[in-house]
Amino acid sequence: MSDTWPSELKVSKDRRLLTVRFNDGVVVTLPAEMLRVLSPSAEVQGHGPGQKVTVPGKRNVAIKSMTPTGNYAVRIGFDDGHDTGIFTWTYLRELGETGAEKFAEYEGELVAKGLSRDPR
Template sequence: MSDFWPSELKVSKDRRMLSVTFNDGIVATLPAELLRVLSPSAEVQGHGPGQKVTVPGKRDVAIRAVAPTGNYAVRIAFDDGHDSGIFTWSYLRELGETGEAKFAEYERELAEKGLSRDRR
């Protein structure tokens, strides 16, 4: 279990950002695109090492819904139909702390594969 618990989850009016305030006062502001392309779902992460998928075309994705999953996570549904990722509190905290670096790596992967953040 995580030592960090959210005291507030808030989706922005335009549905493009999720803000998570943790019990220690740290606030993670997470873009919907980052959450979608780094979803912990098997669809994105694969079922084993080396199976991770680079998901293109999600620059304009929005959060459709956020639903609690037990007392340890939330399931985030996106407007592109993806809704199988269960985001634990510790994973949301990790994304808040390292999301910029992870997103830069994602952008490098897109470039290497000739893919784009924009829908084609």
């Protein structure tokens, strides 16, 4: 188990941001859209190499629920019905540190596939 864990998880009033305060004092703010499109779920990541899905149309997605999963993660449900992503503390920290780069890659994938962040 990681030595880093959250001391606070806080969803913004508009449900579009998750702020995570870690026990070492680091605070990260993660947009719901980024959490949704980079979800660690098999639905998004696939079941093996080369199966990752580029999820379009999630610009306005909001966090609907958060359910603790053991001592190591939280399951985040979104208002589009997706609720199978189990976000470990390590992955939330990783998104806080490298999420901007991962999201930029996602945006590049959207362009390459002729897709958009905007809902249809």
